[in-house]
Amino acid sequence: MSFSTLKLSIPILNAITDLGYTKPTAIQQKAIPVVLSGKDIIAAAQTGTGKTASFVLPLLEQLTSRYKDTDKKLRGKRIRALILVPTRELAVQVEASISMYAKYLDISSMAMYGGVDAQEQKQRLIWGVDILVATPGRLLDMTHQRVLHFDELDMLVLDEADRMLDMGFIDDINKIIERLPEHRQNLLFSATMSDEVRSLAKRTIHRPVEISIVADKASEPKIAQWLVSVDKSNKSALLSHLITAHDWQQALIFIETKQGAAKLVSQLEKRGITAESIHSGRAQDIREKILNNFKSGKIKFLVATAIAARGIDIGELSRVINYDLPAQVDDYIHRIGRTGRAGASGEAISLVSKDNFRELCAIESRLGHIIERKEFVEFPVKKTVPLSKLNYVTKYAESKSTLSSNSTLSSNNQRKSNPSRGTKSKDNLPKNPWPTK
Ligand code: AMP
Numbered sequence: 001m002s003f004s005t006l007k008l009s010i011p012i013l014n015a016i017t018d019l020g021y022t023k024p025t026a027i028q029q030k031a032i033p034v035v036l037s038g039k040d041i042i043a044a045a046q047t048g049t050g051k052t053a054s055f056v057l058p059l060l061e062q063l064t065s066r067y068k069d070t071d072k073k074l075r076g077k078r079i080r081a082l083i084l085v086p087t088r089e090l091a092v093q094v095e096a097s098i099s100m101y102a103k104y105l106d107i108s109s110m111a112m113y114g115g116v117d118a119q120e121q122k123q124r125l126i127w128g129v130d131i132l133v134a135t136p137g138r139l140l141d142m143t144h145q146r147v148l149h150f151d152e153l154d155m156l157v158l159d160e161a162d163r164m165l166d167m168g169f170i171d172d173i174n175k176i177i178e179r180l181p182e183h184r185q186n187l188l189f190s191a192t193m194s195d196e197v198r199s200l201a202k203r204t205i206h207r208p209v210e211i212s213i214v215a216d217k218a219s220e221p222k223i224a225q226w227l228v229s230v231d232k233s234n235k236s237a238l239l240s241h242l243i244t245a246h247d248w249q250q251a252l253i254f255i256e257t258k259q260g261a262a263k264l265v266s267q268l269e270k271r272g273i274t275a276e277s278i279h280s281g282r283a284q285d286i287r288e289k290i291l292n293n294f295k296s297g298k299i300k301f302l303v304a305t306a307i308a309a310r311g312i313d314i315g316e317l318s319r320v321i322n323y324d325l326p327a328q329v330d331d332y333i334h335r336i337g338r339t340g341r342a343g344a345s346g347e348a349i350s351l352v353s354k355d356n357f358r359e360l361c362a363i364e365s366r367l368g369h370i371i372e373r374k375e376f377v378e379f380p381v382k383k384t385v386p387l388s389k390l391n392y393v394t395k396y397a398e399s400k401s402t403l404s405s406n407s408t409l410s411s412n413n414q415r416k417s418n419p420s421r422g423t424k425s426k427d428n429l430p431k432n433p434w435p436t437k
Pocket of ligand 1: 020022049052
């Protein structure tokens, strides 16, 4: 399928061609026609699959065709479409995508988020903005201050809905939705479809078309995942070794705490590796500058905390490192989604210490396979991470029958095969019986 069959107008097709996209990804093929038909959708799609264009392109088309023959000017302090996102980084990134896709259109867009002075954002709203990309907290502030009204809005997009709920935005989202005109088109995108996401969808969205992107080999990110079992005290030395021994040119390194981020940067620097860090403790303008320098290649190694994880889209990013495994499986999925974007190949490496065993079990259970393990003779391990049980379940499901005998068998098979190539026997492994929601 080509973009031209999707009933998008010439200026949009030209912008897509300029970007070098040759064909729509799976989510784009499914979502674009439905959005163009005016229906609501709920889409389960992970970041990296091209989901932003799957709602931005038809949204631009809708706005262009709806208003092209009318003289109806957008009034001041009004918007026509609202895209709610969990983080400032994602707001900036989605707005940047809109600007690229709308470069031949007369459509205005703006990113609005907290942590920066609100005055400039208020100024921009004075003349009205066609598409506003916003984080919930700042958006609500603006509506309370009556510098933004929703009476001309006709489309709402909830992007990364699961993440917004994880971050505790549900009350803000509900308050925002209460203020929107009833007659509007709603699009909800979420990497995972938890009960909470479904309940939000039920309250917000009317008879939606459900779209789920599974196992489309063409658009699936090709991410080679591997891990190293390592003693906690050796992690920074191992990371330095990996960087220098493999001559890595760039990596995005995820860490749990901002203190940890600062410490790791100085540990790397002591070993001659220049790195930078972004986390919630750094001012927004500094974060943006660092991110841009990382994107342009001026900064080769960027240490980021979870808060900075969303919204980082670096086309060429070939490698992410989980210096710490995240507590939530979804975070792991989102993190590794930073690489291998839109069909490119990438590598996701985790440094796992024994006290992360539970997290590892949960991640591998969700993936449905054990992650390949590599060993480095320079880093003998005192406390090896055991092999996971693939039927690891969180408490709620423990009453169900288990497949532990299968798991043990698989683990034994793993051990018998080359230990540094652990995933080779993937086909022998049981399917994940209870994929965590
Ligand atoms: P997203 O899932 O929206 O974060 O998109 C991931 C990356 O894929 C972004 O860098 C987009 O620019 C890129 N992308 C989106 N659609 C396509 C396409 N049809 N062909 C090639 N790249 C694409």
